[in-house]
Amino acid sequence: MIRTKVVVKFLGFILLFNSLFLFISAAISLFNNETSLIPLTISTIICAVAGILPRLFIGKTGEVQFHEGLAISVIGWFVTCIAGMLPYLIWGGEFDTIANAFFESVSGFTTTGASILNDIEALPKGLLFWRSSTSFIGGVGIVLFVLLVLPEKKGVMMSFYRSEVSDLSKMSFLTRSRQIIRIIATVYFSLIIVETTLLTLLGVSFFDAVCHSFTTVATSGFSTKNLSIAAFDSIWVEIIIMFFMFISSIHFGLIYATITRKKNNIFSSRPARLYLLVMLTGIILITLQLTGENFYGFWESLRYAAFQVISLGSTTGYATVDTANWPVFSIILLLYFSIQCGMVGSTAGGIKFDRIYLFFISVKKQLKLILHPEGVFAVKINKQMIDQNLQLQIMVFIILYILTFSLTALLLSVMGIDLLTAFSASIATIGNVGPGFGGVSSMANYGHLPDAAKYVLSFNMLLGRLEIMNVFALFMMLSLKRKG
Template sequence: MNYKMVLRFIGNVLLYELLLMIIPFGVALFYGDGDANSFLYTIILMLPLALGLRSIKVKDNEMYAKEGFFTVGLSWIVIAVFGALPFVISGAIPSFIDSFFETVSGFTTTGATILSEIESLPRGILFWRSFTHWIGGMGFLIFILALAPSLGANTIYLLRAESPGPNPGKIVPKLSQTAKILYIIYFLLTIVETVLLMFAGLSFYDAIIHALGTAGTGGFSNMNSSVAAFNNPASEWIITIFMMLFGVNFALFFQIIRGSIKSFFKSEELRYYLLMIGVSIVFITINILSINGGRIEESIRQSSFQVVSIITTTGYATVDFNLWPTLSKVIILILMISGAMAGSTGGGIKTTRIVVMLKAIRRGIDRILHPKRIQSVKMDGKVVDEEIISGVFLFLGAYFVITLIGIVIVSLDGFDLITTSTAVLTSISNVGPGFEMVGPTGNFSAFSPISKIVLSFCMLAGRLEIYPMLIMFSKSIWKKTY
């Protein structure tokens, strides 16, 4: 393991994090709620450490897979540790464990919170809380690659370790250009949503907060009752549409920019993604119609918002789906696990893995019935490599093993099974709300410090596609080879 190179890269990570922290510092100064110093002190603390690490001389700049995955895992822990400091210093969240949990939840775009009272917090702190979603949504290290394309390393491994999906890659020959294109699309969609929300009646501050949460599919709101607080159907529909857009693979948007609209609609994963959304909306709308007194428009709007919010793992809420019938809650649970498309800002297992798994299972059944028939798994008309199929099942195995271990540890807190299991599931899927105590109107404050650390690990593992966090526990990774 080339530790010097890893530490030098961590220095770059800290430098860009503190530069990004200047934005909420400016917001805090503008509103004058007394939280500006919390950002200033954090920046002052980070600066010498960042510069010191960046000054480390490295003989060999070559980055291999293990350095890439290890660097990604360590980087996300580091940005969460330092990102938690403004919460602690300002007194908004005095406990460092709670602040770390909140920051991990922000950067991983989970949206799980330990806060019960949000509206009274300083606006600079609330902006930073939502801004972490936007930073983490596309990938913090991808953001660095967009701004600093030449870091003296084979950074494709950083992209592979951080990208949300089984098959990340370049959409143009140069990795830095790929990163820039992704962030340009990301930025423009965020701006468009902000403007539309303002036209719908939200203030600029409220609009940007919710656009940041939508773009990162995170779900932190500056209102105690989330989007429901505005009682604004137009804003609900706008957020619904943009949540759905941010759950789409960004490479498909690039295809539209190139003028290849057919390639966009030929995506088999996109068709499955839209089918899951459509079918779920229909079933839940019918299921909750009686609860809403037969009001069809309201039932469609509520079901559409919550289905899209959960499948994209955004976690915004307009209703307490804890009160919905069992069928609706089961559908929500399935969507919570499945997640959005690969290459989007959403979490969960990802639609592409679900599709590959189902096709592989169907092929397995056909092989039993027709042993001599040669059959392959295809996506978008192309044969899926057997190594990818194997990787999908390995990922699913690791996903559920971590989930089960997490449930066992968190169960020591003594809460009911639904609360405990969905707290872990919603954390590793980066959704935010679960059921019962951690439902849309609840929070995670009652969990013990150990449980919050376990849930933070689950959030990081889910956002980083499991392996960067597991690799950190490998014995071989700690052996210095040069």
Template sequence: MIHYKAIGKIIGVLLVLLGILMLPSIAFSVYYGSNDLMALVYSAIISALSGGLMFSSFAKQDENIRKREGYLIVSLSWIFMSIFGMIPYLFSGSIPYWPDAVFETISGLTTTGATILEDIESVPVGILTWRSMTQWIGGLGIIVLTVAIFPLLGIGGIELFVAESPGPTSDKLHPRIRETAKRLWFVYVGLTLVLMVLYKLAGMSVFDAVNHALTTMATGGFSTKNASMAHFDIPAIQYIAIVFMFLAGTNFTIIYFGLKGKFRQVWASDEFRTYLFVVIFIVVVLTVPIYFLTCDPMEKAFRDALFQVVSLITTTGFVTADYLSYHDSLVIIFFMLLFLGACAGSTSGGIKFVRHLAFVKNSYLEFKRIVHPRAVVPLKINGDRVTGKVITHIMNFLLIYLAIFVFGTIVMSLAGYDLITSFGSVATSLGNVGPAIGLVGPMDNFAFFSPFAKLFLCFLMLLGRLELFTILVLFTPYFWRAN
């Protein structure tokens, strides 16, 4: 039997948190005298009161949640946060049409970064700050924040953490799940604050520094400028963004070990080394052709190549150049980057390097098993043997991901969009990236899609952010059968 009251209790807490997290947007609105103040105040009150009412109604429920409740809480919480998160857009009139408001909110919370706004710089500052906050909230997962701050809810946290935390790994910094969640959030918050200061020192205004720090660490890509990071054509700003996008795409356990000076443990990670080498290799491959195609100085060609590669691999989605203007061969490479993702346990979306690494290693070992059928040839990552159950899970994930990509492309094509745009919109939504190819390139937006297409892409964003199984398991009869 599913404990629905315990689910309602947790979702109530999340909505209260959502209302509290609207306060920075209200502060910016007050400081700049923006006309969106009351819309944000009313939105915060509605979210907090609704959450408080739900929590108080089920406060006496102390059942421990199991896996089924954990998956339901995570899935439903994203739906509820999307509903309440879009209220500021509707109340302020910045996005008056509800399918557009839903799209912008889910794109923010899933850190996809796709937008329907055609003139971002005309949007009030408070709404822009809330827009950035949605990405920061979704970056490491508000569920993890709840587990860290509200251990006295009377509800177990491990199933929430497993259902929400990205990637197939379960590396923990501390044996107690609450301490793990806290330490992850301390790293996340600390790096965000440092990045705000660095952006400001490099030449951004306080408003731009705060907003871009929030969306950089979340690997979200929302910007306060129509031209995204290309607006800030200052090498220092772009190199700072590159470093922190790369860090945000790194497993936060690895970052924690690095901050503690445990560099051997950092370098012992097969996934991190692969992530680093792939970025370096692709940048080397792209820099020279970009230099000759654009006739820019070598440093600018290198910076654009490095920025776009890191931005797409980490699924951040910031842009400094229109890569669709390059030769088709380079465009294909950039499109392929949409399917990589960075490290498991990071704020990035996508498939993740650990899955690619396991697939490549296992495929290579399969040849050895063919030659030596009686030999025991285990797959190892980080020196540890990967069990058959994990390998099966990874292979199933990759196959389902491919199937959803194909299915999504067919749906978008039937909705009336050309094949390249269908490819691009589905790949970028499922991978939580932002820019893609076709009519959704780095200089375009998603405003032209029909309401159906936008809502379908929203579903893909949620699937990608929660790594497929968390949502897809809800559509199986096994999930709903009583114990």
């Protein structure tokens, strides 16, 4: 049984946490004497009051149970996205409809990085900072962020840990849930600080460096520039951002183990090595095609191919070139990377490379069983046994993932959207990638789509960020409760 008071009280914590970043954004607007000051101030007050009221009127509730943790994890994302759209909606401009404001908010918090904006640079700095902050908050998950500042309670930790962190991503963390959250946060903040420092040293303004570091390490791709990373026109800026996009798509536990010189690190992880190999293969193939078909010279082809493969493969979604007119084979490869995406335990979205890797190992096992019915074959990753239940979970997840983006593409097609745009937009949103192809390519946006499509794609982004299963599990739990 889910206790409503428990859920409401924790949602209050989430809104209070959001109000902190809204306050910082309002302070930036005040410092720069911007028109976004009033919208951000009003939004700060609304979130703060809504967050404080449950604390005042709801007493002690005891420990959070697993079902309550699941409900808070799912509902918390929806509440956060609704609260996050307030400054956009009040400010107006291109956020002239609820659909536009909600889409931009969901895109930020889910670290998708898809946008409805035609002129990003028209936004005041306060709103730009809030826009980047939504990705920063969503990068490791709003619930995990809140857990960092709450008093340690074992039952609370485990309830949220089980609902927020996938079973497969826990495999490289041989430690307690609280320590895992701290490890994730340590790696996350460290990457942001280092990237901000390097970008600033390369001549990027401190404001732009912070905003881009927020959205790079979160693998979001929200930029403060209309031309995305192409606006900086610097190979060194691109190299720094490529490195941090890639490293942020690696399991944070492996990054921590590598830095602290533990055994189970990036170099000893077979999935991590294969992930790098697949990315390099994609870069080489696209470079060869772009060069062979005289799109660009060799070095220019390598520069663009490397950036786009890493950008889409990590689900960041930054751009340095318009890929809309690239050859079909290159587009197909980029679509594949938009589906495969990064590793579990990272800020990347998508199916995740580890799941695809495990899927093929499981298929290999089934083929062996056909040839040797009496045989016993284990499925392992990095010498760790994968039980049958986890294998089944991954199979179900992949099936649901494919069914969801197929259904979304069908719905968009019914709305009159062309097939390439519908298909790629569906993949790009459920995978939290951002840009697709056709009408939503790397240098285009989602603003021209009908409002109904924006709501469908917003839900798609939330499904992808919550890894589908949690949302369906909550719906099933609530439906069973009604029947009971």
